[in-house]
Amino acid sequence: PHPRGRPARPLRPAASPSSPGRPPRRPVAAMFRRALKRTAKFGVLGGGIVGGVKVAHMSINDDLDDISYAFKRRMYGLSKKAGEKKKVVVLGSGWGALSFVRKLDPSLYQVTVVSPRPFFFYTPLLVGSTTGVVSPGAIIEPIRDNVPECDFLRVACRDVDLEKRRVFCDGEIELDYDHLLVAVGAQPSTFGIPGVQEYGRFLKEVEHGRAIRKEMLDLIERADVAYAAGKMDQVKKLLNIVVVGGGPTGVEFCGEVSDFIHQDLTIRYPKIAEHFKVTLVEALPGLLTMFHKSVGQYVQDHLANQRVDIKLNAMVKQVDKEQVHLKMKSGEVSNMDYGILVWVAGVGMRPFTKAMCDKIGKENGQTDRRGLLVDECLRVKGTKAGEVFAIGDCAVSGKPPTAQVAYQQGKYLGRLFRMGKQHEITDPGAEAFKYNHQGxxxxxxxxxxxxxxxxxxxxxxxxxxxxxxxxxxxxxxxxxxxxxxxxxxxxxxxxxxxxxxxx
Amino acid sequence: PHPRGRPARPLRPAASPSSPGRPPRRPVAAMFRRALKRTAKFGVLGGGIVGGVKVAHMSINDDLDDISYAFKRRMYGLSKKAGEKKKVVVLGSGWGALSFVRKLDPSLYQVTVVSPRPFFFYTPLLVGSTTGVVSPGAIIEPIRDNVPECDFLRVACRDVDLEKRRVFCDGEIELDYDHLLVAVGAQPSTFGIPGVQEYGRFLKEVEHGRAIRKEMLDLIERADVAYAAGKMDQVKKLLNIVVVGGGPTGVEFCGEVSDFIHQDLTIRYPKIAEHFKVTLVEALPGLLTMFHKSVGQYVQDHLANQRVDIKLNAMVKQVDKEQVHLKMKSGEVSNMDYGILVWVAGVGMRPFTKAMCDKIGKENGQTDRRGLLVDECLRVKGTKAGEVFAIGDCAVSGKPPTAQVAYQQGKYLGRLFRMGKQHEITDPGAEAFKYNHQGxxxxxxxxxxxxxxxxxxxxxxxxxxxxxxxxxxxxxxxxxxxxxxxxxxxxxxxxxxxxxxxx
Incomplete structure (x- = not known):
């Protein structure tokens, strides 16, 4: 085909210092402009140099490390053969474990993730799944999809041999490690109160959310039938939701349930909706005690407006099939009927964490009942430096047991591993974890x-x-x-x- | 405001029989055209009359009855006061019950739907829910949303007093009726084979689909762990899926599972995918025996191509925790390991249907072991004409126990009720149900x-x-x-x- 003819590009008119119609340039303004241009040039250059130095010496607490790392990989061609790779075993599949694994470089480490839960789930939306606001399937992400370059085994870890550097899991699985990360989280705690394990519902895992939803729908249907049979006592008993624990989960659950009552129940079950009752029980004198006091007070007023009955300074003494037995701080004792009892009063150590604490022993520094004590680089106290780490809710690091902390700890540790400074992991003077609280x-x-x-x-x-x-x-x-x-x-x-x- | 001025409409030019530029009309063609026009006019008129008569006398087996009924309601102003409405109690929430209730006119009947399952679900997609192709939540529709003008009670019905016209349900619910529709469906049957109830998985309800999916995923994870531990025997045992029953459900399940293996498992679990094995066991000499023989043969070849092992003429004699014990028609006996056993071999009567059959008694015509015998108008034999009806899988009407039949029966009966001819329901000569098999x-x-x-x-x-x-x-x-x-x-x-x- 013939090349298409193009019209010749018209030449630009020659620049004229003072075109007609424009005011002539004033020399002072021109000087100022020129100075500004030069400054800008040097500024960009200087910024570039400073930035380059910064990137080259990126802190391991810095979130922009991916840039630095990509640069390093390119420079030094970091990569190891399969046999030379250090073995990293990660116990857990939550916020901490995943943010750690995502930072690791699969060309440097052979990573095995071990967890009885084959998926990560987005904990902040768990409470919403109890009332159907969010589908449980929508907050789940399979580990195999998330970090496909790692091995994954859906087993619980039971024991560890710190000398031989080996973990023992269910299904006769034994794994050798060079580095072990314990990020198994915590489990709901009953604090030894009788009846809670049998009759209470926890709200910590996806199955819990699903079970609570199912049971609430069942209660409502049963109450509807009781209403039709004219048994008003039973209607009221069934529709009693008792929530124990005035922390974020308990408060959010009350909020979601009252939304559910006002938005769904009044439409689908108009006859019984008014008999629904939510009671929030908290042993401390306020709600959301980890927030500022004004927040707790505001939340308390807000929930009370939504007809949530808030009982502060109330300790649960016992739970039986039909009732919760309370003891107020004032000494007063009372019983409450319940249809469903949601127990979100607190968490405790998982069996593996406890076993590991015992194995290391109090004499070697594991003296905390809440979890594994770690140093400022998240290395488990009483273990060989750089071999065993713990993050998240199973670690006691002086930070609150939140997803935010676990997430940042995982990222920090991942950077520590992949920055290429292998010695830093074992170095007692490695750069410490800095927590950046974002609210x-x-x-x-x-x-x-x-x-x-x-x-x-x-x-x-x-x-x-x-x-x-x-x-x-x-x-x-x-x-x-x-x-x-x-x-x-x-x-x-x-x-x-x-x-x-x-x- | 001032009225807007409109330009005067120009007059049309007078018609000229032969405009310049057009060929002159030929008389024969013109006559033909005129004749055609007249015929068309009379045709439309005649069709209108015939159609009108047809609509006015719509058959109760006709699917266009909504037009006829809307017409009648307008003509006669059909409506009754709350106290005058006949009470209709519907037992069930499946295809039959719902298609019946939807046809009923809430201004003529006071309808109460009673079922332990508070939702209708789309049975043809149940099999897909076992492998995650379709989410169980997506095939469910709550009865309360579906027919909001009816009362609904989530209870199972236990007994009936045919004299007093009253049903007795769980939760001490008693309901009086003028008309009772039994559409409770069927339940999976073990045919008394030992071990099936304990170890087999049924596939009839939404929970079954969910349970099978959960168990299959669990099996796969366990097999993955067994593989990592080097226990190949266990891998193979766990990944043995045995399906008993070569009807549509069994065949579809095999199809879905083989899709699942080829499309999902090979990607996420490449190491163990090849050890997956599906075995289809059928006591008869062919698959899909309700279809034409050529279909069964085609399906058999197709499934065999997908590496489904098909065992025909094989009776399950016993199931224990680890194995299925088979006896071939030839007399040969064999055992098979299984990871999961899906039992879709057939259905039987629900307890209520059985109780009702016994109550009416063999002497009054209830002689069938498969369900309630009904006449050609779906009235239960041995009951007062027009009081008790049965449709769907719990009724024996000479039609196959399919959703298609239940759906059409429900619609037919709904029309019979709402056509306003109250006598037809009780009339022994009422127009019979005609089944229109659509494939x-x-x-x-x-x-x-x-x-x-x-x-x-x-x-x-x-x-x-x-x-x-x-x-x-x-x-x-x-x-x-x-x-x-x-x-x-x-x-x-x-x-x-x-x-x-x-x-």
Missing amino acids: SMAYIGQGEAAAELDPNAMIKLGRSSITDHMWWRSLYGEADQLRVMGFAGFAIWRSVYFSKLFS | SMAYIGQGEAAAELDPNAMIKLGRSSITDHMWWRSLYGEADQLRVMGFAGFAIWRSVYFSKLFS
Whole structure:
């Protein structure tokens, strides 16, 4: 085919210092402009040099390390043969384990993830799954999809031989390691109160959320039948939801349930909706005690407005099939009927964590009943430096047991491993983990959330017809597509930053 | 405001019989045209009269009765006061019960639906839920949403007093009725074979699909661990799926599982995928015996190609924790290891159906072990005419126990009730139910389905890059938006008709 003819490009008219119609340039302004240009040039150059140095010496607490690492890999051609790779065994599949594994370089380490739960799940939305706001399947991500370059075994780890560097798991699985990361999390604790294990419902895993949802729907149907049979006593008993624990999970659960009552139950079960009753029991004198006091007070008022009965200073003494037995701080004793008892009062050590604590022994520094004591580089105290690490809820590091902490610890440790400075892992003077607290937030129903972005600062986010009660969830679900920023202002603006690493 | 001025409408130019540029009309052609016009006019008029008469006298087996009924309601102003309404109690929440209730007019009847299952579910997609092709939540529709004008009680019905016209349900619920519809369906039957109840998995309800899926995933994870521990015997044992029953459910399950193996397992669990084994056990000498023989043969070859081991003429004698004990028709006896045993060999009466059969008694005509015998108007034999009806899998009417039959029976009965001819229900000579068989179809894996649209005619629908294996499901899921009709031809074209009422 013939080449298409192109019209010749017209030449630009020669620059004229003072075109007609333009005011002539003033010499002072021109000098200023020239100076500005030069400064800008040097500024960019200087910034480039400083930035380059910064990238080359990226801190292991810095979140931009991927740039630095890509640079290093290119420079030094980091890679090892299969036989030369160090073996890393990771116990757990939660926030800590996954953020660690994602930072590791599969060309340097042979990684095996071991966990009885074959998926990661997005803990902040667990409470929503109890009322059907979010489908359990939507908050799950299989480990095999998430980190396909790692081996995964769906077993629980039972024991460890710290001398031989070997872990023993169910199914007669034995794994040798060079480095072991313990990130098994915590488990719900009954604090030894009789009846809780048998009759209480925990809310820690995806199955728990599903079970609570199923049982609540069952209660409602049974209450509906009891209503039809004219047994009002039974209706009231069945529709008694008792929540024990005034922390974020308990408060969020109350919020979700009251949403569920007002939004769903009144439509589908209008006859019995009014008999629904939610009681929140807390042993301490306030709610959300890890937040500032004003937050707890605000949440308390808000939940009370939604007809949640809040019992503070109330200790659960015993649970039987029909009733919860309470003892108030004042000494008063009372019983409460319940249809379902949701136990979110606290967590304790998993059996493996406990076994490991005992194995290392109090004489070697494992003296804490809450978990494995670690040093400032997250190395388990009493073990050979650089061999065994613990992060997240199973570790006692002086940080709160939240997803945010576990996530940052995992990333920090992953960087420590992959920065190529192998000695740093064992070096007693390695750069310590720095926690960057980005705020806390809890959904409390009716389109409101309690958010604490800075100690002593509480922002109340009100309901509005545009944002509705979905805005808060949208932070988690679609943080990248958040479109309400201009409207809901500062709180959401900041929220975007920690939308993915919130406890 | 001022009225806007309109330009005067120009007059049409007077018609000229022979405009310049047009050929002059020929008299013969003009006559023919005129005759045609007249015929068309009379044809439309005649059709209108015939159609009007037809609509006014719509048959109760006719699917266009909504037009007729809307007309009647308008003409006669059908409606009754709350106290005058006849009480209709419907037992069940499946195809039959729902298609009946939807046809009823809530202004004429006070309807109470009673079922232990508070939702209708789309049975043809149940098998797909076992491998995660379809989410169980997606095939469920709550009864309360579906027929909001009816009362619903989530209880099982236990007994009936035919004299007092009263049913007795769990939760001390007693309901009086004027008309009772029994549409409780059937339940899986073990045929008394020892071990099936304890170790077998049924596939009849939504929970069954969920349980099978969960157990299969568990088996795979356990096999993966066994593989890592080097126990190949255990890997092979765990990955043995034994399906008992070569009917549509068994065949579809084999198809779905082999899809699952080829499409998912080979990617996520490449090491163990090849050890997966599916065995289909059938006591009869062929598969899908309700279809034409050629269909069964085709399906058999197709499944064998997908490495499904088909054992025909094989009776299950016993099931224990580890093995299935088979006896071939030839007398040969063999044992088979299994990881999961899916029992889809057949169905039997539910306890209520059995109790009702016994109550009416053999002396009054209830002599069938499969369910309640009904007459041609679906009235239960041995009861007062027009009081008790039975449809679907719990009724023995000479029709196959399929969703298609139940659906049509429900609609027929609904019309019988709402056509306003109250006497017809009790009249021994009421118009009988006519079954309109619209074909049978079963998905058999790898993008193929066996469809029988007419006895002796089997259409094989092959795989193609456009339709892929989803086309079959699209018939169910999005029948109204079907876009593959032009391509896959006659079979799909016809399929659209019965896409919503297929067994």
